[in-house]
Amino acid sequence: MESNTSLWPSYDAQSFFDEMLDESGKPRPHYRKLYAWLRRRNGEDMTDLQREADLSLLNQGVTFTVYSDARGTEKIFPFDLMPRLITASEWDKVEAGIKQRLTAMNMFLHDIYHEQNILKEQIIPTDLVVNSPYFCREMMHVDVPGGVYAHISGIDLIRDGNGELLVLEDNLRSPSGVSYVVENRWVMGRVMPDLLQQHRIRAVDHYPQMLFAALSSLARVENPNIAVLTPGTYNSAYFEHAFLANQMGAELVEGRDLLVDNDILYMQTTEGLVRVDVLYRRIDDEYLDPLTFRADSMLGVTGIMHAYRAGNLVLANAPGTGVADDKATYAYTPDIIRYYLNEEPIIPIVPTYLCRRPDELAYVLDHLEELVVKPTDASGGYGMLVGSHATKEQIIAFRQLIADNPEHYIAQPIQKLSTHPTLVEKDGHKVLQPRHVDLRPYAVCGSDGRISVLPGGLTRVALAEGQLVVNSSQGGGSKDTWVLYPEEGENHA
């Protein structure tokens, strides 16, 4: 281990796979330039750079609202300056794997909302799908524009102890975070331009154009009016909604700006009612239309489902996509890929125990200490149990919860998420310490099922020592993710 710089006082990734350093403590080939750059920096240098980056994000207003704070204070999403690097060859695999997965998911959604062949052939238990809280009966036999259900996705990947990439979670409803991908790169360019120039990195700032192209390709008209529907300024992701609307040249609307007349969606402007052809909605299904879903919703638009079913509107993502990213469905995703595409999954999933199966339930109840237990219908790291980090009382309480309601839970072996050198405060300046990371690449799907994956994505990092949950709602931060061009730092040996 190098110790001639105060940045690396005691770096030990232990038994985890480290993204930058191999077992002998040497940098992996594609990290060599970064490693050499770091050797010329010390803790004070990095403290200054980090401060500059944080200030830059704050001034830009790249913030999220903290719900627990009544005064609506805005904070920056913690950003770690150490970039995460991915080689071109590995990215090819990620990209192919995500395209495969998303294609299968869209076919699956079309099937279960039409003929339901996959249920008839008993590849997936029917009750698991139709009893899912995200299954949307109102979508039965609706022909969605272009046959696309999940237009925007953010599939979470992790790297296990052997260095293998695995799918941890599918996010097919309204995944957030893509604005940070673009902003993080922008900050890196400001704060460490020399480091960026030394690498050949694929760009990420065209994401809004990618999204715009995919969404407008599905509209019936030539120059569609696109709007982004936000729950409002108090929503934690409001910054992202405003960012995407601005960057796409779309109108940022709230439910009260919209109305449906004669099955056509309009927004109220000072020039009268203007038709909306494509709505990228960032509110949940149940709030979308008080006429169809929750009657007390103040966020949605009365009658919007009628406009949608009449084919007068592109709604991204389609209602009811949640049934495909349900954590119970997750266990069947390899079967879904095989069923529709007749291919083996390019990126495997984490082994998953379904508590609804009696034998697996018994195993789960006996091995809670070694498992992560997740509710099937929650996201953001809420309501889960990490067995190795839980107290005895928590385990006993959870055992009861699972036994009472087994269909509501799945369990997975605790994954040894890979680590990445991350700047951590120690004695007044920054040092590098291993912290667990995951990767959320973003993909958009346009007409003819054409999928584009943004080369990069959000590397989320758990900032607390030993913490395995990376969600921002659980105190996680993010890193810039550099997908390198071919030949850039690849080991051909």
Added chain:
Amino acid sequence: MLSRIARGMYELGRCIERTENVTRILDVNHRMSLELNYFSDLDVWSPMLSITGSRELFDSLYDEVNEINVYDFLLLSEDNPRSMISSLNLAREHARGMRERISEEIWEHINRMHIEIQGVVLDEVINRGSNRFNRRIQLFCNAFNGFADNTMVHGEAWQFLRLGRYLERARMTARILGIKYYILLPDSDEVGRPLDLHQWQALLRSVSGYEAYRRLYRARISPGKVINLMLFDPRFPRSLSYCIRHVRDGLSGIGCHTDSQKTLFAQIATFHEELEEGNGDVVLDQGLRSYLEEINARCSDIHQQLTSGYLDPMIILDSFGHETPMGTQAQQQQQVHQ
């Protein structure tokens, strides 16, 4: 632009203007009450409540009409939706929802005042002199207008802010003029005598019009000329005529697309032309009170039409500029089904 944003800017302009005007009304009353010391049996506070149209609400909250209670009600009561603090809170709320549309300076200015005002107690305001507090608020409002005019792009959003500001100011100028009539109905014995002149002078000062009057008319204070200044003088920035001209210009900056919008514009232009011809002595002869009531009704009407024409439109405008009222096609369809 989205009607919601337009409405937010319009309301923001109104809130700030209303904030300032509450303090101006209190000022004029304060000054007049000083002059009225020897009429100690005269109730000078009740008219304030009539003018602000909030007597009922006041009675439900306080036992007695007196200086302290009226100050509390008009300045610091959050139960009164038209109090200074309610207007200020609402202004901040609107500003917060439009952070991307207003400049950073404006946001910071409002937010600071919002924080400052939360700790204010009435006793302190009265003890240190209400005048001092009112000045502070007026300073804030004028600085806001300065920031708005000098740091914002003069596009549609700014125009709606301007509309709100001047329409509210027009109504308030008429209202302040009305105070004179509520406080002391023009008693023929008093007209032209020292007390009457003192009151006109106090009125002028409350709209920053005393020096303007002296400079513009170089004459002793006469009721007809005071009315000229406050209603008809195009040079005086709180006059009705000045305000309505800005409303007209704001609207022409925004543009008129639908029929109802065009009608509204024509109406405001006519209103302005009439004000340019106005004469204070004629108004006094025909009765100031009824004239002010008419002004108030016209301003309310403009507000209604602005709302239906721009802020809550129900007209579908196709790409050829043809108008279709909402719901007509749907009704036809229903008839076919029958």
